[in-house]
Amino acid sequence: MFREFVVRSRLLAISFVSLFLCTLSLVLFVLSIADLVLIAVWVGIPLLIKEIAVTRWLSGVHRKYAGGLLGEPIDVPYLRIPEGGMLVRARAILADPAYRRDVRWLLADGTAGLALACLGVAEGLLDMLFWWLPPGHAVHAHARLSRALLSPSEKSRLALRVEQLTESRAETVDTQAAELRRIERDLHDGAQARLVALGMSLAMAEEQLASDPEGARALLTEARTASSDALAELRSLIRGIHPPVLADRGLVGAVQALALASPIPVTVTADVPDRLPAPAESAGYFAVAEGLTNVIKHAQATSVRISLAHDGTALRAEVIDDGIGGADPDRGTGLRGIMRRLSAFDGALTVESPPGGPTKLVMVLPCVSSSPKTSPSSGTA
Amino acid sequence: MRVVLAEDLALLRDGLIRLLEANDFEVVEAVDNGPSLSRALITQRPDVAVVDVRLPPTFTDEGLRAVIEARAVVPGLPVLVLSQYVEQLYARELLADRSGGVGYLLKDRVFNVAQFVDAVRQVAAGGTAMDPEVVAQLLTRRAGDRPLASLTPREREVLGLMAEGRSNAAVAARLFVTEKAVSKHTNNIFSKLGLPQSEDDNRRVLAVLAYLND
Numbered sequence: 076m077f078r079e080f081v082v083r084s085r086l087l088a089i090s091f092v093s094l095f096l097c098t099l100s101l102v103l104f105v106l107s108i109a110d111l112v113l114i115a116v117w118v119g120i121p122l123l124i125k126e127i128a129v130t131r132w133l134s135g136v137h138r139k140y141a142g143g144l145l146g147e148p149i150d151v152p153y154l155r156i157p158e159g160g161m162l163v164r165a166r167a168i169l170a171d172p173a174y175r176r177d178v179r180w181l182l183a184d185g186t187a188g189l190a191l192a193c194l195g196v197a198e199g200l201l202d203m204l205f206w207w208l209p210p211g212h213a214v215h216a217h218a219r220l221s222r223a224l225l226s227p228s229e230k231s232r233l234a235l236r237v238e239q240l241t242e243s244r245a246e247t248v249d250t251q252a253a254e255l256r257r258i259e260r261d262l263h264d265g266a267q268a269r270l271v272a273l274g275m276s277l278a279m280a281e282e283q284l285a286s287d288p289e290g291a292r293a294l295l296t297e298a299r300t301a302s303s304d305a306l307a308e309l310r311s312l313i314r315g316i317h318p319p320v321l322a323d324r325g326l327v328g329a330v331q332a333l334a335l336a337s338p339i340p341v342t343v344t345a346d347v348p349d350r351l352p353a354p355a356e357s358a359g360y361f362a363v364a365e366g367l368t369n370v371i372k373h374a375q376a377t378s379v380r381i382s383l384a385h386d387g388t389a390l391r392a393e394v395i396d397d398g399i400g401g402a403d404p405d406r407g408t409g410l411r412g413i414m415r416r417l418s419a420f421d422g423a424l425t426v427e428s429p430p431g432g433p434t435k436l437v438m439v440l441p442c443v444s445s446s447p448k449t450s451p452s453s454g455t456a
Numbered sequence: 457m458r459v460v461l462a463e464d465l466a467l468l469r470d471g472l473i474r475l476l477e478a479n480d481f482e483v484v485e486a487v488d489n490g491p492s493l494s495r496a497l498i499t500q501r502p503d504v505a506v507v508d509v510r511l512p513p514t515f516t517d518e519g520l521r522a523v524i525e526a527r528a529v530v531p532g533l534p535v536l537v538l539s540q541y542v543e544q545l546y547a548r549e550l551l552a553d554r555s556g557g558v559g560y561l562l563k564d565r566v567f568n569v570a571q572f573v574d575a576v577r578q579v580a581a582g583g584t585a586m587d588p589e590v591v592a593q594l595l596t597r598r599a600g601d602r603p604l605a606s607l608t609p610r611e612r613e614v615l616g617l618m619a620e621g622r623s624n625a626a627v628a629a630r631l632f633v634t635e636k637a638v639s640k641h642t643n644n645i646f647s648k649l650g651l652p653q654s655e656d657d658n659r660r661v662l663a664v665l666a667y668l669n670d
Binding site for chain 1: 509510516517540541543544545546548562563564567568593
């Protein structure tokens with residue numbers, strides 16, 4: 076009885092709030108039409124920007140309530156408003172397909188919505204008296220109206236997608252260019268310089284061979300050391316580009332090798348196809364490696380679990396540690412690097428890391444497998 | 457001593473043949489791909505095989521797979537695996553049959569001819585020769601709740617040098633201690649790892665294996 080009372084008073088309260096919000100919608104609709112006229116005399120531009128901020132807040136409130144009531148969140152359709160002058164921002168707002176939809180929604184919410192809110196109040200009051208009647212018809216109808224008008228249109232969805240893709244492509248291109256620069260620098264300062272030194276030692280040894288055999292021998296030893304050093308540098312560079320064990324054994328073998336080299340004990344469980352497409356293998360490997368490096372550097376963990384799974388459409392990798400937690404993707408360059416790697420594949424990283432731990436990284440990387448699934452394997456390093 | 461050699465780069469293959477023959481090894485067959493290697497190992501039954509990890513046709517870990525398969529047929533067939541890079545994972549797989557006669561070295565170790573030849577002989581005699589880089593990777597790992605946690609730092613150091621294939625005398629020379637001190641360390645290592653009295657060589661292999669599996 077008491078529960079029923081709470082539910083019904085909540086519905087009534089929502090109707091009262093709606094009454095107020097729908098009136099606000101109507102006011103905003105009138106303002107937005109006035110804005111369009113005032114833009115001709117410039118005053119409309121700052122007004123438009125202010126008015127849009129309020130509209131988006133208001134539609135956000137409706138999305139949240141309607142989504143909650145209907146048990147299914149409503150996506151936000153807006154494109155990012157760029158930095159810059161008012162004119163730039165106003166133009167971006169007007170070009171966003173979501174703007175027209177919002178204006179239409181303001182009108183609908185200010186009229187039909189307002190009517191539903193009035194009905195809602197009336198129904199809510201009646202429901203308080205007639206216990207046996209099922210409550211909340213008007214409130215639900217209003218929520219459905221909001222959903223129909225506020226969820227992103229196909230056009231908005233595509234525009235959002237284009238925005239996302241443009242962003243991730245730019246990031247991928249930037250990262251790639253930076254990577255190439257780093258490799259060039261490493262080769263230039265490292266292996267290449269050592270090969271020059273090696274050639275010089277050999278040339279000098281050749282010259283001294285007859286006159287000073289002992290000196291020549293020392294130079295040859297130097298040359299041998301220089302070639303060893305050059306090889307060591309090339310090895311570490313190659314590991315950073317594409318680890319040979321990844322080429323040999325695929326993702327699972329490479330992650331197992333990674334686990335073996337870790338200073339913290341790592342358990343690896345894997346249930347993925349033998350081989351995945353090479354780009355996915357590489358991105359998956361480096362994402363996991365970055366995650367593990369993060370754990371080693373910051374988490375103060377005593378053990379790590381890595382699990383790899385593939386459901387036919389996407390690779391899912393988890394890195395779970397028992398450390399101190401508090402990992403924040405907005406601050407850590409490591410986690411941002413993982414996001415960048417995954418975003419090129421439409422993948423995603425989620426971080427659960429409450430202060431005090433434990434930390435759980437979940438990386439999802441969409442990719443189809445190129446070989447049949449092998450039997451699950453697991454092991455402790 | 458009869459050697460089978462597998463190396464796909466002609467330049468390196470010729471260099472290795474020259475180097476081995478100059479040191480009284482007889483290269484009975486030199487091959488340049490995985491399938492030929494598998495066949496040569498079984499038909500030739502060499503005293504030791506020197507094998508490059510990456511071979512045609514797949515250019516992945518063909519050589520490694522070939523020697524592991526061959527050792528399943530000919531237990532303890534001595535193999536020295538050479539590679540441009542070393543992975544602890546591969547070292548473990550090579551030693552997994554616990555029968556010794558296994559070497560795993562970076563290709564650059566060939567530059568030091570005396571040490572390389574020593575390693576080939578060590579492996580042929582049933583010992584192990586792990587690359588110092590494999591050992592170094594192990595030393596960076598933190599000792600936790602593991603069988604090796606009970607070893608003292610000095611004992612771990614001795615075990616690392618054993619993994620590289622050094623005799624007690626060589627370990628002693630390296631650590632500037634007497635051979636007697638080293639054999640005391642090795643006995644401690646064996647008893648801490650629960651390795652029963654047996655032929656010393658085999659215990660060394662098992663200790664190294666415990667080390668790699670830690």
